[in-house]
Amino acid sequence: MLSAPLVLMMLLVMVVPDGGTAMTASPNHPSPRMAMRTQGTIGGSAAKGTDHQSLANLLTFWQEYEMTRSRSDLGQFAKDLCTDSSLAAHVKRGLENQSPWLRDSAGLWLRLYGMHQDGEIELDEEESTRLETTVESCFSIFENNHGGHEDFIAAWYQQACTALLCAMLSGSSTTTLTNLVQVSSR
DSSP: OOOHHHHHHHHHHTTOOTTSEEEEOBTTBOSGGGOEEEESOOSHHHHTTOOHHHHHTHHHHHHHHHHHSOHHHHHHHHHHHHHOHHHHHHHHHHHHHTOHHHHHTHHHHHHHHHHHHTTSSOOOHHHHHHHHHHHHHHHHHHHHHGGGSTHHHHHHHHHHHHHHHHHHHHTOOOHHHHHHHHHHTO
């Protein structure tokens, strides 16, 4: 069985457009810090950032990781995700293009942002700004057309609520996430 961090990292690479640089992790090195860079594409529609179900499912793997690991493991993995240069490059491209995959994976970005804002992970200014911009873009992309289908409205709110529940159940701070859930419900 694959570990939750490895599955999370594998799903994160599915947002790479065709021909992009993909970040992959091996079972021996599930941390993004240990990730290798390879050329290519992964996973059909998910690779094009169009598989909203797979992207939304990132939070399921995060939830499993959060419920089964210590707070120190959780904080280190969250920081690794926020500071990994390969993932940062993917996010930067997503921000430049206002890609829908940001909206579809919003729960994960909201959770990471909440951890940073509430002092559970420390990031440098560039990483902090990128994470804040990512969360702002998740909201603006959603508000632009609500995903193009009425089902996305409930899915959007569910992502925010699940991020909050993860924090609650792990004993983490919920201050920032509570506010983000309230904003996402409007």
